[in-house]
Amino acid sequence: MADLLAKGEKPEYLFWVGCAGAFDDRYRKVAGAFARILTCLDVSYAVLGKEETCTGDPARRAGNEMLFQMQAMQNIELFKSYDIRKILTICPHCYNTFKNEYPDLGGSYEVISYLEFLDQAITEGKLNPDPSVFGETRVTYHDPCYLGRMNNIYDEPRKILNKMTRNVVEMERNRSFALCCGAGGGQYFKEAEKGEKEIYMERTEEALRTDPQIIATACPFCMTMITDGLKYKNKEEEVKNLDVVEMIIQAISPIQH
Amino acid sequence: MTKQLIFAITLLITLGVFTFTISRIIRYFRFTKANFPIRNFSKRFGVMMKVAFGQTKIFRRPFTGFLHALVFWGFCVILVGSIEMILDGILGTDRLFKPLGVLYDIITASGDIFAVLVAISIIIFLFRRIFLSIHRFEGIEMKPISHIDANTALTLILLLMLSLTGMNIAYIDHQNLLGQEVAGTYPVSNWLTDIFLDSSAKGLSLWFESFWWIHILLIFLFANLLPYSKHFHVFLSIPNVFLSRLEPLGKLPNMDDVEKEVRAMLDPATVYSPPSSAEPIGRFGVKDVEDISWKTYFDSLACTECGRCTSVCPANLTGKKLSPRKIMMDVRARMKAKGPGLVKHGKEYSDQKSLLRDLISVEELWACTTCNACAKECPININHPTLIVDMRRYLVMEEAYAPGEIKAVFSNIENNGAPWQYSPEDRLQWAEKLELIEQ
Numbered sequence: 001m002a003d004l005l006a007k008g009e010k011p012e013y014l015f016w017v018g019c020a021g022a023f024d025d026r027y028r029k030v031a032g033a034f035a036r037i038l039t040c041l042d043v044s045y046a047v048l049g050k051e052e053t054c055t056g057d058p059a060r061r062a063g064n065e066m067l068f069q070m071q072a073m074q075n076i077e078l079f080k081s082y083d084i085r086k087i088l089t090i091c092p093h094c095y096n097t098f099k100n101e102y103p104d105l106g107g108s109y110e111v112i113s114y115l116e117f118l119d120q121a122i123t124e125g126k127l128n129p130d131p132s133v134f135g136e137t138r139v140t141y142h143d144p145c146y147l148g149r150m151n152n153i154y155d156e157p158r159k160i161l162n163k164m165t166r167n168v169v170e171m172e173r174n175r176s177f178a179l180c181c182g183a184g185g186g187q188y189f190k191e192a193e194k195g196e197k198e199i200y201m202e203r204t205e206e207a208l209r210t211d212p213q214i215i216a217t218a219c220p221f222c223m224t225m226i227t228d229g230l231k232y233k234n235k236e237e238e239v240k241n242l243d244v245v246e247m248i249i250q251a252i253s254p255i256q257h
Numbered sequence: 258m259t260k261q262l263i264f265a266i267t268l269l270i271t272l273g274v275f276t277f278t279i280s281r282i283i284r285y286f287r288f289t290k291a292n293f294p295i296r297n298f299s300k301r302f303g304v305m306m307k308v309a310f311g312q313t314k315i316f317r318r319p320f321t322g323f324l325h326a327l328v329f330w331g332f333c334v335i336l337v338g339s340i341e342m343i344l345d346g347i348l349g350t351d352r353l354f355k356p357l358g359v360l361y362d363i364i365t366a367s368g369d370i371f372a373v374l375v376a377i378s379i380i381i382f383l384f385r386r387i388f389l390s391i392h393r394f395e396g397i398e399m400k401p402i403s404h405i406d407a408n409t410a411l412t413l414i415l416l417l418m419l420s421l422t423g424m425n426i427a428y429i430d431h432q433n434l435l436g437q438e439v440a441g442t443y444p445v446s447n448w449l450t451d452i453f454l455d456s457s458a459k460g461l462s463l464w465f466e467s468f469w470w471i472h473i474l475l476i477f478l479f480a481n482l483l484p485y486s487k488h489f490h491v492f493l494s495i496p497n498v499f500l501s502r503l504e505p506l507g508k509l510p511n512m513d514d515v516e517k518e519v520r521a522m523l524d525p526a527t528v529y530s531p532p533s534s535a536e537p538i539g540r541f542g543v544k545d546v547e548d549i550s551w552k553t554y555f556d557s558l559a560c561t562e563c564g565r566c567t568s569v570c571p572a573n574l575t576g577k578k579l580s581p582r583k584i585m586m587d588v589r590a591r592m593k594a595k596g597p598g599l600v601k602h603g604k605e606y607s608d609q610k611s612l613l614r615d616l617i618s619v620e621e622l623w624a625c626t627t628c629n630a631c632a633k634e635c636p637i638n639i640n641h642p643t644l645i646v647d648m649r650r651y652l653v654m655e656e657a658y659a660p661g662e663i664k665a666v667f668s669n670i671e672n673n674g675a676p677w678q679y680s681p682e683d684r685l686q687w688a689e690k691l692e693l694i695e696q
Contacts, residue, residue, distance in 0.1 A: 059667060
């Protein structure tokens, strides 16, 4: 962002990478995939790079309102200095916080989830995933709570997946009934409280009951949880856990994979 | 005349006891905190029509949802008849609404049909509760009294419906025997007219009077039991839905007190200014009932203990201690326990106990994933996660109490702007070596 500004350019979108996109090995690939699609679509966008910091979401949900607000105000100031109006997110938690919580502190933006953006690009014909790549591959989609229940993004991922495979199957609990992966509200960063079972195992088993070849996710934390579940079940070879955008990348540029 | 007098006295006693109970509950509201302002009446009306009268969230479980909807709609319809009965009782009239003509036929016919539908639904509910072991009705928060409470209310409703149908049958029989006109239409009772063996007009009239009194006394009894029962939702769920938080589920309420402090901290102009002597900031978050908002208390009173929240809670499903239903029941129980002391000794009253820790353990609070499945499921729009986070806010901001890993997350966010201990310098590593794609 700073580089573009130095050149006197003003990008239309801020692509907010998020901590997982920046630091998590697995989700770095997702961030890369989305960035490549943005570039390929010739979208005017920029990232904040080293200037990006936490939205404050995990702090807020763990009860540290003070820290959340300090992060939020810092970000709002930064966005103001770059005159940012549209934000693209790949993380549902960042999305929810920007969209629903920043306005209270004076930061109102058009916040767009990458799924909404990709769905629109496909609908408008700008992005054409090749349906033969996945063909009959059996895919089940796990709804992240922060996109689904909390922001009603249920149809976009399904529309995208249905463009790529003829074999999208639903888990027993789906859409607004979907079971959490167990990572939200700060849980991702701590050991689970005492119980009989890990939540991600419960969800992974449910996903496996649909006998999928791919479990599609749309959240970095869901991805870690489901991938861990697959490892514990010794299924990581047979069943792949891919982000929706990673599937798109495969379907639009099969040669490079 | 005697009947009128007895009725008036009974009604006065009923209203007296009811007012007493309600006023006791209402006075606790003044110890609660302000919450979102009630604006946007048209939107609220819409939510009420959809969620309360349309029963949309109850229908998320189609079978029991449908039965509940029958009971609810039945209550709405039969209420008109009950109002007529009460007016008849006071005024000494007979079927006051009769002049409504066709409308009266509609009122009586729908009431007559729904009485039976409600009775059937209630029998199924009782059967489920007594003979089937349904997981949703169990849990650490469900004491024997909770089950007695539920079954008592269901039995009362069943008796209400049976007495109503009995009353209709005796009335039709009586009018037919004397060759008099039957006011109103009673499709189901008409069909059941052969049940009564009594063939004298006097006998039938006695049957009618008995059912009439049984029905009206049951209503009075029911109304006075409700505020002490989980079935308080009969009164409170519609207003609770009307007063719903209209914000998206994912939005946590902003803490304005904290905002003031943070803004002051970030604003260089205030660094050297003396601390403002305005009113002292109260406790951050929720420790006890005087920290909760009026809406949370309202939620706890309206909670039906149906357990839909707990049955979808990922933490509860995997054996953790958290049960969103318990959180609501604890709030209600705690206010009941502490409220009288607050009334007597004022806001500063302490009984050396608190909602947090004595009723709700820290372990329960840290088990929540804020997935909002509970709030999505609640048929009357209770929002549990905001209360859970409010209690975490107290723990973190007042006691600096959090699991070790969470504390590490806080310090990482403070120091490196990410929950992990990575340097912001590495934030762009993902973008190195990205290949371009051709489409």
